[in-house]
Amino acid sequence: MNKITAGTVYLVGAGPGDTGLITIRAQELIKNCDVLVYDALANPAFLGETKTDCKKIFVGKMLGKHSASQSDINDILIQQALLGKTVVRLKGGDPFVFGRGGEEAQALEENGIPYQIVPGVTSAIAALESAGIPVTQRKVARSFTVITGHTQENLCESGTESAEDRFSQYAKIDGTLVFLMGVSHLKEITLGLLKGGMNPNTPVSIVEQGTTVHERRTNGTLSTITKIAERERVSNPAVICVGKVAQFNFTSQKLPLNGTRVGITGTSSFTKKLSKPLKDLGARVYCAPFLKVVCDSQADPLLPPISEISWIIFTSTNGVHDFFRLLKKRGTDFRSLSNLKFCVVGSGTANTLKEYGFAADYVPERYTVLDMAKGFSARLKNEKSPRGKICALRAKEGSEDLAEILKKEGIQFSDIPIYSIQKDSAQIDSLLEQIDALDYITFASSSGASAFFERFYELKEIKEIEKNRLHAECKFVCIGEKTAETVGKWCTKLSLSNKILTASNYNADGIIKSISGDKK
Numbered sequence: 001m002n003k004i005t006a007g008t009v010y011l012v013g014a015g016p017g018d019t020g021l022i023t024i025r026a027q028e029l030i031k032n033c034d035v036l037v038y039d040a041l042a043n044p045a046f047l048g049e050t051k052t053d054c055k056k057i058f059v060g061k062m063l064g065k066h067s068a069s070q071s072d073i074n075d076i077l078i079q080q081a082l083l084g085k086t087v088v089r090l091k092g093g094d095p096f097v098f099g100r101g102g103e104e105a106q107a108l109e110e111n112g113i114p115y116q117i118v119p120g121v122t123s124a125i126a127a128l129e130s131a132g133i134p135v136t137q138r139k140v141a142r143s144f145t146v147i148t149g150h151t152q153e154n155l156c157e158s159g160t161e162s163a164e165d166r167f168s169q170y171a172k173i174d175g176t177l178v179f180l181m182g183v184s185h186l187k188e189i190t191l192g193l194l195k196g197g198m199n200p201n202t203p204v205s206i207v208e209q210g211t212t213v214h215e216r217r218t219n220g221t222l223s224t225i226t227k228i229a230e231r232e233r234v235s236n237p238a239v240i241c242v243g244k245v246a247q248f249n250f251t252s253q254k255l256p257l258n259g260t261r262v263g264i265t266g267t268s269s270f271t272k273k274l275s276k277p278l279k280d281l282g283a284r285v286y287c288a289p290f291l292k293v294v295c296d297s298q299a300d301p302l303l304p305p306i307s308e309i310s311w312i313i314f315t316s317t318n319g320v321h322d323f324f325r326l327l328k329k330r331g332t333d334f335r336s337l338s339n340l341k342f343c344v345v346g347s348g349t350a351n352t353l354k355e356y357g358f359a360a361d362y363v364p365e366r367y368t369v370l371d372m373a374k375g376f377s378a379r380l381k382n383e384k385s386p387r388g389k390i391c392a393l394r395a396k397e398g399s400e401d402l403a404e405i406l407k408k409e410g411i412q413f414s415d416i417p418i419y420s421i422q423k424d425s426a427q428i429d430s431l432l433e434q435i436d437a438l439d440y441i442t443f444a445s446s447s448g449a450s451a452f453f454e455r456f457y458e459l460k461e462i463k464e465i466e467k468n469r470l471h472a473e474c475k476f477v478c479i480g481e482k483t484a485e486t487v488g489k490w491c492t493k494l495s496l497s498n499k500i501l502t503a504s505n506y507n508a509d510g511i512i513k514s515i516s517g518d519k520k
């Protein structure tokens with residue numbers, strides 16, 4: 001029997017929370033790994049980026065259950081690697097900064113497993129930075145020291161020294177003090193520092209869930225912060241910053257969406273497309289890519305030879321991508337497409353087509369399937385040349401409107417399901433956990449909105465979520481009327497009074513304009 005070569009284990013930093021703050025190397029590894037071992041600090045959006053057959057193992061704390069012990073985690077990594085799997089161990093922030101990455105590396109080393117460490121953006125710096133605090137600043141702080149707030153780890157070897165005494169020694173360090181895992185020991189930390197002689201008026205800031213939509217900054221001084229934090233119910237994960245730099249707040253008020261928190265739903269490519277411009281305007285974004293586009297392998301035989309087709313209809317960018325993927329697989333010479341015409345539903349789809357080097361021949365004025373079907377049939381009536389086949393390459397779950405209207409107009413066409421949309425309920429569940437923090441949730445399709453509300457309804461029915469309603473201040477932003485209609489129906493069914501906004505331009509840009517307009 002052949003001996004299986006052990007797979008490599010990658011100890012990877014996922015950054016502090018925002019999906020944009022992960023490294024390119026980490027993304028590459030997540031996309032290609034066989035096994036992903038993760039915990040609560042890693043943003044769940046990364047889980048959607050894996051291969052479909054990737055095994056995902058959660059080792060963090062779950063409701064009512066303890067997290068896996070460090071030796072359990074080491075065993076999982078070793079076992080999976082010995083099966084020949086490529087393993088990514090994804091950790092919040094940087095894998096070595098209080099991440100126990102060193103212990104995992106040691107265990108792998110001892111078991112002869114190859115491994116690599118991939119650095120990450122640590123929350124020790126990034127959470128503070130995101131809240132406007134620089135860890136160093138000329139003439140204010142020349143250094144920063146990152147300290148664990150865990151009292152156990154601050155015990156001296158003999159174990160007789162109190163945590164407070166231990167913390168008092170940090171009072172002598174010049175520069176900024178940054179405590180991780182310190183919220184539940186805030187009292188001991190502050191008392192210790194005061195005991196060590198630190199000025200009671202030293203500014204202190206605590207940043208909870210830095211870089212995420214839940215980010216919150218609480219300010220005080222060494223003598224007041226414990227009470228303030230108690231009153232404000234400050235909780236983990238949070239970074240505590242002690243020092244003069246905590247007086248700063250480098251956050252520009254000039255950005256129009258500064259402080260606005262937006263949850264984006266849809267496919268992974270759509271959430272990415274929308275998150276960039278929203279972030280550029282200062283918004284904080286949570287991506288919930290709960291719709292997965294799955295290419296339909298059955299589509300190829302359904303698509304006639306290109307020479308027999310005169311029009312192809314695309315109702316989304318996904319269809320465009322899958323069409324060209326299919327042609328590539330067939331080995332089609334693109335010169336044979338010269339007589340083909342394209343009808344697309346909106347500017348986004350037209351732009352994707354352009355990326356492949358083709359111009360759209362018909363785009364309706366209003367980007368709805370209904371308008372497209374009406375306009376397209378009018379356009380066909382004016383066509384003089386003899387017509388070949390018309391094929392709509394779209395989602396298996398596509399709207400009935402297209403077929404109905406074309407049929408009514410007497411236009412024959414082949415409806416080819418080139419891809420299907422699957423929903424990932426775990427991603428919706430994660431979004432529902434974020435909902436209290438959000439000012440807006442965006443919906444880019446009727447099916448996406450339905451998937452979201454169906455899951456909410458399901459969880460409510462089985463009493464998996466305590467809440468009966470979605471946070472009422474959160475507004476639902478819909479890409480078009482059809483989506484808004486679906487959201488409206490669900491709101492009635494669930495007795496929700498959340499405001500619904502409909503983009504006037506039925507595309508990503510329209511969604512951004514709706515939010516910006518609403519904020520004014």
Ligand code: SAH
Nearest residue numbers: 093094097099122123127180181209210238
């Ligand atoms: N390896 C991680 C730290 C792990 S220890 C890193 O480099 O960031 C866990 C602690 O990190 C938490 O208790 C908290 O103090 C801090 N932490 C992690 N993510 C955070 C975030 N987004 N905002 C604030 N603190 C965070």
